[in-house]
Amino acid sequence: MTAERIDGRLRAKELDSRVTEGVSAFSEKVGRVPGLAAVLVGTDAASQIYVRNKVKRTKSVGMLSFEHVLPETTTESDLLSLVDDLNADPRVDGILVQLPLPGQIRAERVTSAVSPEKDVDGFHIVNVGAVASGVGGLVPCTPLGCLILAAPFFGGDFAGVESVVVGRSNIVGRPMANLLLARRATVTVVHSATRDVASHVRGADLVVVAAGSAGLVRGDWVGEGAVVIDVGINRLADGKVVGDVNFEEVSGVARALTPVPGGVGPMTIGCLLLNTLTAALRREGLGDPDIGLGI
Ligand code: NDP
Numbered sequence: 001m002t003a004e005r006i007d008g009r010l011r012a013k014e015l016d017s018r019v020t021e022g023v024s025a026f027s028e029k030v031g032r033v034p035g036l037a038a039v040l041v042g043t044d045a046a047s048q049i050y051v052r053n054k055v056k057r058t059k060s061v062g063m064l065s066f067e068h069v070l071p072e073t074t075t076e077s078d079l080l081s082l083v084d085d086l087n088a089d090p091r092v093d094g095i096l097v098q099l100p101l102p103g104q105i106r107a108e109r110v111t112s113a114v115s116p117e118k119d120v121d122g123f124h125i126v127n128v129g130a131v132a133s134g135v136g137g138l139v140p141c142t143p144l145g146c147l148i149l150a151a152p153f154f155g156g157d158f159a160g161v162e163s164v165v166v167g168r169s170n171i172v173g174r175p176m177a178n179l180l181l182a183r184r185a186t187v188t189v190v191h192s193a194t195r196d197v198a199s200h201v202r203g204a205d206l207v208v209v210a211a212g213s214a215g216l217v218r219g220d221w222v223g224e225g226a227v228v229i230d231v232g233i234n235r236l237a238d239g240k241v242v243g244d245v246n247f248e249e250v251s252g253v254a255r256a257l258t259p260v261p262g263g264v265g266p267m268t269i270g271c272l273l274l275n276t277l278t279a280a281l282r283r284e285g286l287g288d289p290d291i292g293l294g295i
Contacts, residue, residue, distance in 0.1 A: 012266035034280035094120035094276035134182035145267030219249025
């Protein structure tokens with residue numbers, strides 16, 4: 001078997017065009033355009049690239065982008081006061097504060113200061129609780145992107161799908177497991193204390209891997225015909241970026257597999273924009289976007 005290579009760039013473009021349509025429909029109805037504020041503190045090179053890409057994609061779907069770049073020496077109280085201003089700003093529907101933050105600022109203080117209604121990263125405890133209880137909320141972008149990528153392979157219905165999530169982090173593994181559970185998948189979460197990770201992975205129809213360990217998942221770990229979503233981003237000594245899955249080996253057994261780069265990564269920003277549209281619609285009492293994602 002040669003696995004279908006799931007084209008995350010193409011799927012993200014499709015998502016962006018649906019969000020663009022949603023933005024036009026919103027502005028026709030409401031008379032304003034949804035807005036996303038991006039806050040960057042300091043000069044971390046990777047964070048600068050992430051924020052630049054987010055700002056570019058925000059504008060490309062027709063939303064307003066508010067960019068706030070603060071110096072490395074910014075105090076926690078200065079950042080919290082900016083967050084307060086953005087919470088109160090009626091033009092701002094979504095707020096993202098790029099992580100990591102400099103050492104003098106406690107990330108959890110900032111995350112919990114963002115209004116849950118504008119928390120388009122889905123990191124506020126109110127949204128974490130809503131997603132864990134399966135009652136809505138704003139969903140963290142990376143697991144939402146994984147769900148959208150996997151959905152067509154199960155006809156949009158995850159009920160009874162044997163799913164294994166590798167990793168239990170708050171930003172990927174746990175919300176991923178909760179999203180699948182809410183859709184009645186049978187979910188196993190494995191992590192670094194799991195005795196035999198491979199034996200769990202082998203029995204899965206769907207495997208989502210977010211471990212941060214290059215090439216961890218080998219071909220003989222994966223069951224014939226599984227769908228494998230690779231969240232990992234690992235930079236090797238030679239500068240090459242690879243995922244947590246051994247792509248060549250797993251391609252020989254899986255039904256479908258995401259590459260790294262070009263798989264989950266592009267969907268993450270797409271879902272940030274989708275969440276901003278969702279937040280804008282909810283703020284105006286217009287419900288959730290109806291853009292046929294099949295989830
Ligand atoms: P964390 O380091 O927070 O969590 C990693 C998880 O994987 C932990 O639960 C850890 O277990 C588990 N783990 C680590 N090694 C193994 C192993 N050998 N076997 C089984 N489980 C293991 O990472 P994140 O969740 O934040 O990120 C994971 C990866 O995804 C990273 O490469 C990151 O760069 C990437 N990423 C990509 C994004 C994208 O947009 N494409 C977005 C976010 C992350 P334990 O808890 O026991 O330590």
